Amino acid sequence: MYGSLIFNKKENDVSFRKGIDDLPTIPVIISEWTDYKPENIQRMLSNASDWFAIKKDATQSYAEAIREGHFKTKLTNEWKRMLAMDVSDVYYDKFLINGVPESQLSQFKAGDKVRLKISNAGASTYFWLTYAGGKITVVANDGNDVEPVEVDRLIVAVSETYDIVVTIPEEGVSYELLATAEDRSGSASLYVGSGVKQLTTPLPKLKYFEGMKMMNDMMKMNGDMHDMGMEMSLQQMDMNTVMYPEVSGQNDHHHGHSNAENHQQHENHTANTTELVTLNYGMLKATEKTTLSKDLPVREMRFELTGNMNRYVWSMDNKVFSETDKILVKKGEILRITLYNNSMMRHPMHLHGFDFRVLNEHGDYSPLKNVLDIMPMETNVIEFAANTEGDWFFHCHILYHMMAGMNRVFSVGELHNPLLPNKEKAYRMLKRESNMRMYF
Secondary structure (H helix, E strand, C coil): CCCCCCCCCCCCCCCCCCCCCCCCEEEEEEEEECCCCHHHHHHHHHCCCCHHHHHCCCCCCHHHHHHCCCHHHHHHHHHCCCCCCCCCCCCCCEEEECCECEEEECCCCCCCEEEEEEEECCCCCCEEEEECCCCEEEEEECCEEEEEEEECEEEECCCCEEEEEEECCCCCEEEEEEEEECCCCCEEEEEEECCEEECCCCCCCCCHHHHHHHHHHHECCCCCECCCHHHCCCCCCCHHHHHCCCCCCCCCCCCCCCHHHHHHHHHHHHHCCCCCCECCHHHCCECCCCCCCCCCCEEEEEEEEEEECCCCEEEECCECHHHCCCEEEECCCEEEEEEEECCCCCEEEEECCCCEEECCCCHHHCCEECEEEECCCCEEEEEEECCCCEEEEEEECCHHHHHHCCEEEEEEECCCCCCCCCHHHHHHHHHHHHCCCCCC
16 A cells, blocks of 8 residues: 655745646656565575566677677676676566556646656656656655756656646647656556547667676776766766667767766767756755755765675665664754765665755755665765754665665764763763664
8 A cells, every 4th residue: 555645735835836836736656566575576686586687688698799799798797797787676567657557637638737746656666757748847856846847858766756747738639648667678657638649759678788888887896886976966967878779879989988088978978968858956956945054063974875786785885784873963963964876776865854955056945855866876965954853764765775784874862961971971871761872
């Protein structure tokens, strides 16, 4: 059982936006379905089984590599002991919108604008959204208003939410909102309007060998990724675009170049595909200032997202959850966290209890979110005021990564008791009262 909990604004709310908050609103929940037991899925992932790749026709065998002109790429991949390139590790039998593969909203007519509240309730699938009726207008993200921005498509991370506005341009036609799994293994459709169904162009099969070659070039011999620093942030440069036939149109555009040259070519390539506008976090701007008080102390933290595909272990700073303590935070501090993804997988990092600022070029108007999709080699900075006491989970929302150990707990409270200045006494007090462990 799953659903959306939606809070609507009152018309006298100071943040009420006419033409947006008064539109007809429909919850749209995207999910996937598997006939396998989750325990079996976790077992197969841990054993590096090829079964899901076989089901998705994505094994990347030597025969396929030779046929695609990527024999050298395959050899390099094997030499570095890397598994075949994958985008979504699990094969799913069905993809669903509001519980069904296909549905229709027939109550709307030409010229109507509809606000769709998109929620990704999947266990591990990212979804691309495209619309046959034209542009998609994004007006909110993770329950927080953003300045409207028009795009051709957007990707919704696991547990992420977007509020979008679409228009029905013609009478007698219903337009497809297509949710396609990132690995292109399936999709689900919602038709908006009444009449003849107008389909959007389906997304083609990924070019896995191009993605494999890119990862070979970007990976060190020890398995670490080349850290591009803040040059790669906020989804503004998606290295995966080499795998998208609808965007790239090139087969081997960085052969024989250094890593710096690879980076520059990917950057140029992204800039050359401006005819297809894809949403990224740098485009999100809050409707009101989100700055935090300058009087509060700032505590800097850094987490490196790490993992091992062969053993399917996912961690932070090379430690799984069972190897770490709670991170004790003094109430009233601002936590400014730098996240670097040193893995080959995207990770939707979710914080319980707080919205955080995603620091981007909009400065004071940096957007508020509670889920941050961070791509391979990407570095992002978030911050929030720890003003609510309690233990707050911070974790990757991909179910099989969360189970593998990519989690931390922030314990927010009053840590400093003036009557107990001695650290040993403070430690005993905290351990006795809350049964927590900590390091000084």
